[in-house]
Structures are given as C-alpha cells and as structure tokens.
Amino acid sequence: MKAFTQHSGIAGPMDRANVDTDMIIPKQFLKSIKRSGFGPNLFDELRYLDEGQPGQDCSHRPVNKDFPLNKPRYKDASILLARKNFGCGSSREHAPWALEDYGFRTIIAPSYADIFYNNCFKNGLLPVILTEQQVDVLFKEMNAAQGYQLTIDLVAQKVIRPNGESFDFEIDVFRKDCLVQGLDEIGLTMQSADAIKEYEKTREASQPWVFGAIK
Amino acid sequence: MSGKTVYDKLWDSHLVKKNEDGSALIYIDRHILHEVTSPQAFEGLRIAGRKPWRLDTNVATPDHNISTDPAERAAGVAGIPDATSRIQVQTLDDNCDHFGIKEFKMNEMGQGIVHVMGPELGATMPGFTVVCGDSHTATHGALACLAHGIGTSEVEHVLASQCLVTKKMKNMRVTVEGELGAGVTPKDVVLAIIADIGTAGGNGHAIEFAGSVFREMSIEGRMTVCNMAIEAGARVGLVAVDEKTVDYCKGRQFMPSGDIFEQAAEYWRTLVSDADAVFDTEVSIDGNAIAPQVSWGTSPEMVVPVTANIPKVEDQTDEVKQKGVERALEYMGLEGGAPITSVYVDRVFIGSCTNSRIEDMRAAAKIVEGHRVSSSVKQALVVPGSQMVKEQAEAEGLHKIFIAAGLDWREPGCSMCLAMNADKLGAGEHCASTSNRNFEGRQGSGGRTHLMSPEMAAAAAITGHIVDVRTFSGEQS
Numbered sequence: 271m272k273a274f275t276q277h278s279g280i281a282g283p284m285d286r287a288n289v290d291t292d293m294i295i296p297k298q299f300l301k302s303i304k305r306s307g308f309g310p311n312l313f314d315e316l317r318y319l320d321e322g323q324p325g326q327d328c329s330h331r332p333v334n335k336d337f338p339l340n341k342p343r344y345k346d347a348s349i350l351l352a353r354k355n356f357g358c359g360s361s362r363e364h365a366p367w368a369l370e371d372y373g374f375r376t377i378i379a380p381s382y383a384d385i386f387y388n389n390c391f392k393n394g395l396l397p398v399i400l401t402e403q404q405v406d407v408l409f410k411e412m413n414a415a416q417g418y419q420l421t422i423d424l425v426a427q428k429v430i431r432p433n434g435e436s437f438d439f440e441i442d443v444f445r446k447d448c449l450v451q452g453l454d455e456i457g458l459t460m461q462s463a464d465a466i467k468e469y470e471k472t473r474e475a476s477q478p479w480v481f482g483a484i485k
Numbered sequence: 486m487s488g489k490t491v492y493d494k495l496w497d498s499h500l501v502k503k504n505e506d507g508s509a510l511i512y513i514d515r516h517i518l519h520e521v522t523s524p525q526a527f528e529g530l531r532i533a534g535r536k537p538w539r540l541d542t543n544v545a546t547p548d549h550n551i552s553t554d555p556a557e558r559a560a561g562v563a564g565i566p567d568a569t570s571r572i573q574v575q576t577l578d579d580n581c582d583h584f585g586i587k588e589f590k591m592n593e594m595g596q597g598i599v600h601v602m603g604p605e606l607g608a609t610m611p612g613f614t615v616v617c618g619d620s621h622t623a624t625h626g627a628l629a630c631l632a633h634g635i636g637t638s639e640v641e642h643v644l645a646s647q648c649l650v651t652k653k654m655k656n657m658r659v660t661v662e663g664e665l666g667a668g669v670t671p672k673d674v675v676l677a678i679i680a681d682i683g684t685a686g687g688n689g690h691a692i693e694f695a696g697s698v699f700r701e702m703s704i705e706g707r708m709t710v711c712n713m714a715i716e717a718g719a720r721v722g723l724v725a726v727d728e729k730t731v732d733y734c735k736g737r738q739f740m741p742s743g744d745i746f747e748q749a750a751e752y753w754r755t756l757v758s759d760a761d762a763v764f765d766t767e768v769s770i771d772g773n774a775i776a777p778q779v780s781w782g783t784s785p786e787m788v789v790p791v792t793a794n795i796p797k798v799e800d801q802t803d804e805v806k807q808k809g810v811e812r813a814l815e816y817m818g819l820e821g822g823a824p825i826t827s828v829y830v831d832r833v834f835i836g837s838c839t840n841s842r843i844e845d846m847r848a849a850a851k852i853v854e855g856h857r858v859s860s861s862v863k864q865a866l867v868v869p870g871s872q873m874v875k876e877q878a879e880a881e882g883l884h885k886i887f888i889a890a891g892l893d894w895r896e897p898g899c900s901m902c903l904a905m906n907a908d909k910l911g912a913g914e915h916c917a918s919t920s921n922r923n924f925e926g927r928q929g930s931g932g933r934t935h936l937m938s939p940e941m942a943a944a945a946a947i948t949g950h951i952v953d954v955r956t957f958s959g960e961q962s
Contacts, residue, residue, distance in 0.1 A: 384718070
C-alpha cells in the first residue's frame with residue numbers, strides 16, 4: 271500500500287450530507303474484476319448528463335457544468351471537502367478505489383460511514399475528521415478563494431490552512447501507523463499465525479461444531 | 486464490574502490477540518463470498534502467492550449480477566446477456582474451483598442471495614462471527630451472530646488469515662416494547678427505527694434489538710430488522726438467542742446434529758445480554774404506535790407513516806435538513822404536504838435480502854390473491870431470495886397466485902434492489918419496493934424508490950398507488 275505522511279493540494283467540494291456509495295460509484299461499474307480505472311466514473315450520475323456504461327471512453331461524454339468538481343478551479347483537486355456521514359450505504363471498496371483513481375488523497379468531513387471509513391485506509395486514502403464548524407470554515411474559505419490549498423500532515427495530525435493556522439484531528443494509532451508506513455496489513459497479521467492456530471485449537475476443543483461443517 | 490452484552494460476549498469469544506495500539510485480531514467463523522466484491526481479493530491472494538487459511542469456513546454464491554429471467558437463467562452462465570456481468574460470474578466460479586471453495590453455482594439448489602442462503606443452509610450458526618463483502622451482512626445477527634460487511638481488501642485478509650484487524654464497537658440497545666398492530670411488519674419496525682435515529686444514528690455501534698416486539702417476531706422477521714441496521718449506520722445488528730433461534734437451526738444442512746447440536750444449543754442459550762449489562766446508547770420506541778411505513782425521499786431516514794403527508798421544506802428545523810428535503814423532493818418529483826398515498830407507482834419490486842424469504846412471499850401472495858395488478862403498473866416483480874425459497878413457494882402454489890394476479894415470478898437473485906442486472910427502473914419511474922435503499926439512482930438511473938413491506942408493496946401493485954394495507958380492499962382507484 272502507498273504510504274501517506276503529508277499531502278498538500280487543492281481542495282474541492284462535495285457539499286451535501288449523507289453522500290452514499292451509489293453516488294460515489296454507481297453499480298454498473300462494480301462489474302469490473304479489476305481494482306483500477308474507476309476514476310473517470312467517480313460521481314458518474316452527477317458529473318455527466320448521460321447514463322454511464324462500463325468500459326466507455328468518458329472523454330466524449332456530455333459533462334454537467336453545474337457539478338462543482340467539473341469547474342476549472344477544482345480541476346486538480348486532491349482533497350475532497352465533504353459533509354457528515356460521507357460514504358454511507360454499501361461496503362463496495364470501489365468507492366475509495368474511484369476516489370483514489372480520480373486523484374484524491376484525502377477527504378475531510380465531520381463523519382463517515384463505518385465501512386467506508388475503514389476501506390479508505392486500505393487504499394492509501396486518508397479520511398480526516400474535523401468538527402462541523404471546522405469543516406464549515408474550510409468550505410467558506412474555499413468558496414472565497416480560487417486555488418484554495420490545504421496541507422494535511424498525518425504525522426502531526428494537522429490540517430494546515432493557507433493562513434498558516436491549523437486544525438488538529440484525531441485518528442486511531444493502528445490506522446495511522448499502517449498508513450504512515452504503507453504497511454501490508456495481511457503480512458502483518460500473518461506474523462500472528464501461531465496465535466491464530468492456538469486460538470483454533472482451543473476453540474475446536476470446546477466448540478467442535480465450528481469446524482468442518484462446510485465441505 | 487457490570488455484565489456483558491451479547492456483542493461483548495461475541496467479541497470476547499473471538500479475540501485472538503489484543504495489540505498495543507488498541508486494535509485487535511478477531512477470528513472469523515464464516516466467510517460468505519459473491520461475485521462482485523471478491524475477484525480483486527482472489528487476485529490479491531494469487532499475486533502474493535497466498536492460499537486460503539481454512540477452506541471449510543468459506544461459502545460462495547453468485548447473486549448480485551445474475552439474470553432473474555427464467556429463459557436467460559436456463560441458458561446458464563453463457564446466457565447472461567451482459568458481457569461484463571458474465572465475466573464476473575464466471576470469475577467467481579473459476580476462483581472457487583481453483584482454490585477449492587464451496588460454491589452454490591447459479592442454478593444449483595442452495596444458491597440464493599448471500600444473506601438468505603447463509604441462514605437457510607445453516608452455514609450461519611448462532612455465536613458466529615460472519616463476514617461478507619456486502620453491507621447487509623448484519624442480517625445474520627438475527628441468529629445472535631457478530632456479522633458485518635467488509636470491503637474487498639478485508640475479503641482478501643479473511644481469506645488469507647481467517648482474521649480481521651479491528652476495534653471494538655460501542656453497544657447500543659434499541660428496545661421496542663408493545664404489540665404490533667395488524668398489517669404492521671418487521672420492515673415497518675426497522676423503517677420506524679431508522680426514521681427515529683437517522684442514517685448515522687448507529688455509526689460506531691453494534692445494535693442489539695430488544696423488547697417484546699422482537700421476542701414475538703419470527704427469525705425471518707428478525708433478519709429483516711437486522712438487515713437494515715446498516716441503514717441506521719450500524720455495521721452490526723443482532724437479537725439475543727431464544728428458543729425460536731434454537732428451533733430455527735434444527736435440521737439445516739450445515740448444522741450439527743445429535744449430541745453436538747445439543748451441546749451447541751446449550752452454548753447458544755448463553756448468548757443473551759446480562760441483566761446488569763451497560764449499553765453506551767439506549768433508544769426506546771413504542772411498538773403499539775408503529776403504523777405501516779413508506780419512504781418518500783432519497784435516504785432511508787426519509788420515511789413517514791402511510792397515514793402521513795410528505796414533509797415540507799419549510800417545516801425543517803435547520804438549513805442542512807432543508808437543503809436535503811428540497812433536493813430529495815425535487816429528485817422524487819414530489820410535492821411537500823401531499824398525502825404519501827397520492828403517489829402512483831410505475832413498478833413494484835418484491836424481493837431483496839431484506840424481504841425475499843418464504844414468510845415475505847406468503848404475506849405478499851395473501852394480499853394479491855384474487856386481484857389483478859393495476860393497468861397503470863408497468864411491471865410487478867416477485868423475486869424469491871433463493872432456490873430453496875422458490876421451491877418452497879412453488880410447493881405451496883404461491884407462484885400461481887402471483888402469476889394469476891399479473892405479477893412476474895422470477896429466478897432468485899438481488900435483482901432490482903441494486904439493478905446490476907436488467908431489472909431496473911427507468912428515469913422518473915416510481916417503485917413500491919421491499920428493498921433496503923432509496924438512494925438516488927439505486928434502482929436505476931433517475932429511478933424513484935419507495936421502501937415498504939411486502940404487504941404494502943403487494944397492495945400498491947393492485948391499487949396502482951401507495952395505499953394503507955390496513956384499509957386495502959383490492960379495489961382500484
């Protein structure tokens with residue numbers, strides 16, 4: 271996995287609450303058996319005026335000019351400013367895959383749906399949690415200034431604004447470590463193989479029905 | 486020290502290792518796979534040169550992407566019209582064959598929607614940790630399991646190690662006491678809960694559903710409720726074990742039998758929250774007051790009782806809510822203040838992992854029996870949740886009732902719940918749907934979903950508009 275320590279970039283808006291994973295990446299794109307290539311279809315139904323199909327060349331599709339991320343000022347956005355309960359709905363990891371493939375490295379929102387939040391960390395995408403008031407401040411500053419740029423310092427757990435002031439954010443130690451070091455989580459778990467085997471032995475002795483049922 | 490909740494007990498009994506950084510390694514007893522969220526996980530295993538840790542824990546089936554059309558289904562995988570869908574289903578078959586994972590293939594007895602299949606085959610047992618790359622995995626919590634959805638990276642993690650790295654959730658108890666009125670179903674109970682606590686109300690929590698309403702509810706009804714825990718933001722929803730749980734498990738294909746079953750049942754009966762257990766969050770709802778519920782908007786919290794009117798923008802308390810209601814009304818093509826029963830439906834969908842079990846089929850059949858689908862309804866689909874549900878329904882003659890009333894009787898799959906196959910809404914069409922999500926575009930680009938119970942959806946199919954099933958007479962208006 272890609273490591274994440276610090277990122278500076280243009281912020282772009284997704285200014286509504288409860289953005290669901292169907293909105294982030296509509297279901298027709300989940301038919302792919304690959305992990306990449308979802309970026310052109312991020313927010314597909316909002317971004318384009320026609321109905322997107324998998325495998326299509328999106329460069330010739332009619333674009334919804336009213337959709338904020340389509341505006342030239344947000345063209346290079348790599349930080350997504352969003353509202354509460356971002357990523358609610360399904361467990362599809364295609365949602366963080368699409369955000370990452372589009373070019374986002376960070377999302378900033380007051381809260382996230384649990385599964386989506388968890389999925390982000392597996393893909394080098396940092397979901398930052400700030401308070402609603404702090405997110406409001408960022409939205410206002412972004413709306414007021416073209417090329418509004420933020421720096422996310424994961425090591426110091428800070429969102430640094432253009433005026434040099436910053437907001438601190440909280441994050442679980444284990445999630446932070448994995449991201450900062452770009453760790454292979456499976457490899458890490460495999461180091462506990464003996465503990466897993468030991469657990470299985472104990473469990474099988476007391477609850478034999480747990481093992482061997484499916485053949 | 487205070488007592489333990491069911492969730493605490495499940496957590497403790499699956500703890501392999503606590504890490505210093507606050508995370509924990511949790512053992513997974515059952516892993517269910519389907520075609521959409523597994524191909525990249527299998528590919529990851531291959532690239533890393535890893536093998537599944539334990540084969541006898543995995544069970545797979547295709548459900549999301551497959552056709553429900555009987556003729557197309559009869560043609561097998563080759564009969565799936567869409568090439569990308571066909572490749573995905575074929576990839577699941579190939580991966581399961583390659584790694585030696587038990588799969589119920591598309592037309593095999595046992596196949597079904599993952600969350601219908603697991604419990605009915607007895608692959609889901611009380612006290613288990615159950616995961617699947619699908620957010621509605623909480624369904625299995627009806628059997629007192631710690632069950633939740635995972636992403637594809639975690640599918641790979643579980644395949645490789647039989648464990649997940651995770652953090653303990655908080656405990657929430659939703660208590661519904663009282664007695665449900667006639668025509669009020671488990672679906673109405675869970676929609677009322679979501680309307681009450683909101684779609685983020687359960688974030689970070691495992692919800693235990695408690696109280697007389699759930700004690701009286703069938704196991705299938707409890708599955709409908711737990712299924713939608715995620716729509717209230719909770720990854721996990723569960724109900725404690727009682728004798729209904731134990732009876733449900735008896736005789737199912739993968740369940741133990743004889744002395745081992747009795748030994749298991751003795752353990753299962755301990756899976757109740759201790760009297761002195763403390764919940765981080767408590768919610769209480771009056772079961773007597775719940776009416777049949779219908780969603781009017783684009784989020785599962787946008788729900789009203791069938792007797793109510795659609796909300797108005799100006800009645801909302803804060804600006805974010807006003808914006809949300811305004812946008813939802815616009816998308817749904819509805820007028821704030823109009824009765825919800827004034828909404829006409831173009832299509833009806835009875836199915837999904839929420840409401841496609843035999844009790845749902847029976848309930849819907851009872852409503853439509855002797856009536857005809859309204860001429861204004863373009864299509865009314867009945868999609869049984871599994872091959873076993875289909876077989877049972879046909880043995881009871883339910884399919885004949887549906888067909889005589891003008892509904893389509895289909896092959897099992899996820900179908901119009903998420904419209905990955907050809908079963909979908911056209912832009913602007915309203916649908917009376919027994920599924921779980923009414924997000925924009927969920928059932929088809931521009932489609933307008935109204936979530937409700939199978940009884941309510943069946944009644945809407947006959948009258949052609951949303952109608953209170955308690956006063957439904959079968960007359961078209």
